Amino acid sequence: MSEHSNHDPVPRWCSCDVPDDDLVESGDTGITRRNILIGATAASALAAAGWAGPAVAAPGGKGDKSVTITIMGTSDLHTNVVNWDYYKDATYSDSAGNAVGLARVASVVKQIRADRGADRTLLFDAGDTIQGTPLGFYYATVEPVTETGATHPMAAQMNALDYDAVALGNHEFNYGLEFLDHWISQMDAPVLAANAVHARTKVPRFRPYAIKTIKVKGRPPIRVGVLGLTNPGVVIWDKANVEGKVEVLDLVATAKRWVPVMRAQGADIVVVSAHSGDSGTSSYSGDLPNENAAALVAEQVPGIDAILFGHAHREVPERIVANLQTGAKVVMSEPKNWGQRLSVFDLALEFERGRWRVATSSAHLVNTNTVVDDPEFVAIVRSQHDAVVRYMNSPVANSTTEMLAAESCWKDTAILDYVNEVQTATVAAAVAGTPEASLPIVSIAAPFNRAARFPAGSVTIKDVAGLYIYDNTLMASVLTGKQIKEYLEFSAEYYKQVAPEAPVDPAAWTNAQTPRAASTPDYNYDQFSGVEYTVDISKPVGQRISPLTFEGAAVSDDQQFLVAVNNYRQSGGGGFPHIATAPVVYNAQVAIREAIVAYASAQGTIDPVSFHVENWKLVRNGVPVFTP
Numbered sequence: 001m002s003e004h005s006n007h008d009p010v011p012r013w014c015s016c017d018v019p020d021d022d023l024v025e026s027g028d029t030g031i032t033r034r035n036i037l038i039g040a041t042a043a044s045a046l047a048a049a050g051w052a053g054p055a056v057a058a059p060g061g062k063g064d065k066s067v068t069i070t071i072m073g074t075s076d077l078h079t080n081v082v083n084w085d086y087y088k089d090a091t092y093s094d095s096a097g098n099a100v101g102l103a104r105v106a107s108v109v110k111q112i113r114a115d116r117g118a119d120r121t122l123l124f125d126a127g128d129t130i131q132g133t134p135l136g137f138y139y140a141t142v143e144p145v146t147e148t149g150a151t152h153p154m155a156a157q158m159n160a161l162d163y164d165a166v167a168l169g170n171h172e173f174n175y176g177l178e179f180l181d182h183w184i185s186q187m188d189a190p191v192l193a194a195n196a197v198h199a200r201t202k203v204p205r206f207r208p209y210a211i212k213t214i215k216v217k218g219r220p221p222i223r224v225g226v227l228g229l230t231n232p233g234v235v236i237w238d239k240a241n242v243e244g245k246v247e248v249l250d251l252v253a254t255a256k257r258w259v260p261v262m263r264a265q266g267a268d269i270v271v272v273s274a275h276s277g278d279s280g281t282s283s284y285s286g287d288l289p290n291e292n293a294a295a296l297v298a299e300q301v302p303g304i305d306a307i308l309f310g311h312a313h314r315e316v317p318e319r320i321v322a323n324l325q326t327g328a329k330v331v332m333s334e335p336k337n338w339g340q341r342l343s344v345f346d347l348a349l350e351f352e353r354g355r356w357r358v359a360t361s362s363a364h365l366v367n368t369n370t371v372v373d374d375p376e377f378v379a380i381v382r383s384q385h386d387a388v389v390r391y392m393n394s395p396v397a398n399s400t401t402e403m404l405a406a407e408s409c410w411k412d413t414a415i416l417d418y419v420n421e422v423q424t425a426t427v428a429a430a431v432a433g434t435p436e437a438s439l440p441i442v443s444i445a446a447p448f449n450r451a452a453r454f455p456a457g458s459v460t461i462k463d464v465a466g467l468y469i470y471d472n473t474l475m476a477s478v479l480t481g482k483q484i485k486e487y488l489e490f491s492a493e494y495y496k497q498v499a500p501e502a503p504v505d506p507a508a509w510t511n512a513q514t515p516r517a518a519s520t521p522d523y524n525y526d527q528f529s530g531v532e533y534t535v536d537i538s539k540p541v542g543q544r545i546s547p548l549t550f551e552g553a554a555v556s557d558d559q560q561f562l563v564a565v566n567n568y569r570q571s572g573g574g575g576f577p578h579i580a581t582a583p584v585v586y587n588a589q590v591a592i593r594e595a596i597v598a599y600a601s602a603q604g605t606i607d608p609v610s611f612h613v614e615n616w617k618l619v620r621n622g623v624p625v626f627t628p
Helices: 043-049 102-116 134-142 153-160 177-186 251-264 294-300 375-392 414-431 461-467 481-494 592-603
Strands: 066-074 121-125 165-167 196-198 209-216 219-229 246-248 269-274 306-309 316-322 329-334 341-352 355-367 395-399 441-445 457-460 474-480 527-529 533-536 560-566 584-586 616-620
Touching (some): 066 102, 102 153, 102 341, 121 219, 121 269, 134 153, 134 375, 134 461, 153 177, 153 375, 165 219, 165 269, 219 251, 219 341, 251 269, 269 341, 294 306, 294 316, 294 329, 306 341, 329 341, 329 355, 375 461, 414 461, 414 474, 414 527, 414 584, 414 592, 461 592, 481 527, 481 533, 481 560
Parallel strands (some): 066 121, 306 329, 441 560, 533 616
Antiparallel strands (some): 066 341, 209 219, 316 329, 341 355, 395 457, 441 527, 474 584
């Protein structure tokens, strides 16, 4: 337990449907001056970004009865605190001119509060807050706030911005429940997840909802309830952290349970903050509840007025969904991730028959790229940000040549082979002296970041982090030759089918649509080292992998291999066959990024000649796409 053990981080909810009363509550900095807000944010800039300005009373001659409240929402902030790219060691930039960071969001929020009136606005978040950048990794593992007593930078900024409620995302579970509880204990705002329950019960482990009160002169107060829902995929993606401790129930069923409770507790307006996309599809299979169920919640649960949602990293300015039972319109919005957009809901309320109800509602997005970072919010995290910048620029080894990941999605590249080299060496050392040491070791890696690069000369932690951008840990499982072949066929669905005579355009061949997704992400194209094979993209799905060989000999169906793999994949992430049920031989919770840093530091030199083997290649009708 952390030093905050006197602040019980695990609420002891009753098993009944009526919750406890306390659910209701009324230089070398890497930050340049051009990122910082100088003076007040200009209303004209916000107008250009999509902010419509102060609200007016609802039309129809009922202005004396109507009140408009504004609900602002963020999602998928992923520890972006300022407009900075830690992998490039530079101000964040992309082709669309977007900006990132909560310091940037703060500029917009302050202006909207000034225009609307702070007493007429609320600010919510839909999750994925404490993981995502090297800053999140640093304060969870390198200099963990659970040990130093420092305030987590996301808690510090969110507290300063006076968030009214925050929902948990699936990535909140990445660093374990103790770390999550500690972060929650530092938050001023209630942190919500009604469907994350104690294992084998329906008792919420976290706070299910909160009710905020907005005072209205001469009228009863407006009571706005916010229900937090997280993603069922947690039990797959963070199985090691939650198994036997936390289960995540269906979003629709959970909302059906809690929305009536919130109404009975006096909520006039009900808002759902859900870390779940709106497509109604899942990236996983099996009996697990729907991953992207936000629109289903709107359709199937009466009594909801608005839904702030996230998880998909899309921008949805406004989506109106009719409830199938009542016909009532539910307004939904998803802000673009990392603080690039702010969702703004305008709810015009009328007081009728002793209660407030929504008369009209709308939503839109405000782009944060036309304002600049608020200096107060830069100052809050400046020292922590500086520490991460220094850490990222620490040298770990020297590379004999430049290595690029730009072609890793269609070629066997040295830089991705380095990941496999480290994983293989780490597993080999771990199983030495055990029965599994006799098994041949193969390794799996995927191209996470096409922009990754090791320069010739000094390689820094920043370079390693740019190659391995996720906080995965290393595991090892046993697979047979037949299982590896089927695994590779699944991975090869990443490619579109291409005619043998078609022009060579590999960038256009990737990210194919599958029955599970409209586009397969790069991180779901797994490549094996240690076995030899070809991928024939002129063949149909399921018929693309040539017979496997190992050290020149054909691999038999029942031949066993020890497979180095990350915890996300081993727990079922991506839906690859066999790996989630394979016997686990090694699981020391070693972060792969840190393993790469340690291995490179110990070796001192990164020389592709010593580890790069082109063991797989793309072919069409048996003919290699690329020639040496």
